[in-house]
Amino acid sequence: MTLLLVDNLQKRFGGVTAAKNVSFQLAPGELLAIIGPNGAGKSTTFNMVGGQLKPDLGRVVLDGEDVTGQPPRMVWRKGVGRTFQIAQTFVSMSVAENVQMALISHRNETRSLTANAHSLHRDEAIGFLDRVGMADMAERPVSELAYGDVKRVELAIALASNPKLLLMDEPTAGMAPKERAQLMELTASIARKHKIGVLFTEHDMDAVFAHSDRILVLVRGEIIAEGTPDEVRSNAQVKQVYLGETGVQAALKARRATVGAA
Numbered sequence: 722m723t724l725l726l727v728d729n730l731q732k733r734f735g736g737v738t739a740a741k742n743v744s745f746q747l748a749p750g751e752l753l754a755i756i757g758p759n760g761a762g763k764s765t766t767f768n769m770v771g772g773q774l775k776p777d778l779g780r781v782v783l784d785g786e787d788v789t790g791q792p793p794r795m796v797w798r799k800g801v802g803r804t805f806q807i808a809q810t811f812v813s814m815s816v817a818e819n820v821q822m823a824l825i826s827h828r829n830e831t832r833s834l835t836a837n838a839h840s841l842h843r844d845e846a847i848g849f850l851d852r853v854g855m856a857d858m859a860e861r862p863v864s865e866l867a868y869g870d871v872k873r874v875e876l877a878i879a880l881a882s883n884p885k886l887l888l889m890d891e892p893t894a895g896m897a898p899k900e901r902a903q904l905m906e907l908t909a910s911i912a913r914k915h916k917i918g919v920l921f922t923e924h925d926m927d928a929v930f931a932h933s934d935r936i937l938v939l940v941r942g943e944i945i946a947e948g949t950p951d952e953v954r955s956n957a958q959v960k961q962v963y964l965g966e967t968g969v970q971a972a973l974k975a976r977r978a979t980v981g982a983a
């Protein structure tokens with residue numbers, strides 16, 4: 722079953738082709754990592770899926786519905802969640818209140834805020850915190866949490882919109898190696914249990930190879946390889962990319978020959 726179908730996406734910025742012929746699929750409960758050197762087109766691809774960027778060409782289909790070019794809020798309502806850093810204005814609020822705010826926002830209930838914000842969706846918020854192992858800290862202000870725990874609250878906030886697909890842009894940035902592994906393990910177990918597809922970009926290769934089901938390798942806007950961590954690790958074209966300029970050209974040429982792309 723396909724949850725996300727990305728078909729032939731293309732995006733240019735002036736003379737730069739940031740994404741070209743980008744096509745892939747993602748199943749419910751699957752973790753797909755997008756890797757590649759700086760400027761490869763990872764964020765561009767990601768933002769075309771989330772609605773932050775309109776593609777010049779191609780389609781994004783979520784659960785059978787074409788969402789190409791729709792604004793981020795619409796894409797979010799249709800089931801594409803995204804982890805964001807908790808805004809500075811919310812760090813003085815408690816852990817539970819942050820998740821309650823997410824629930825209130827997703828349900829368009831901001832008018833209820835003045836009346837009973839403190840109790841609104843309280844139990845549900847605790848339920849989401851329980852999923853990420855943070856229910857015990859529900860009353861603590863976010864400002865007092867360790868960084869790894871803040872990341873788990875951010876995950877709970879993203880889950881509160883009940884996403885079918887979760888987009889995570891460098892989820893482990895700034896974390897210590899042990900915390901990174903814990904966050905990725907937690908994400909993977911929640912995704913598999915609740916059948917949420919996860920698309921993530923990440924510079925930390927340990928996190929990518931240990932926790933993704935499949936990996937997409939982008940170079941200069943084009944996919945040069947795709948497969949399981951083992952397949953990608955042993956892929957000659959991927960190895961070439963990390964051997965410099967000549968390698969990049971050879972890898973792109975070989976991939977084009979394989980998939981028949983122009």
Ligand SMILES: Nc1ncnc2c1ncn2[C@@H]1O[C@H](COP(=O)(O)OP(=O)(O)OP(=O)(O)O)[C@@H](O)[C@H]1O
Nearest residue numbers: 734737738739757758759760761762763764765766
């Ligand atoms: N808004 C923009 N305007 C102009 N050029 C852009 C814009 N966004 C991205 N680009 C260019 O498109 C190419 C792909 O950028 P993108 O940010 O998608 O790469 P990336 O793989 O996410 O890189 P990084 O790992 O450094 O975040 C780069 O050459 C970049 O300079």
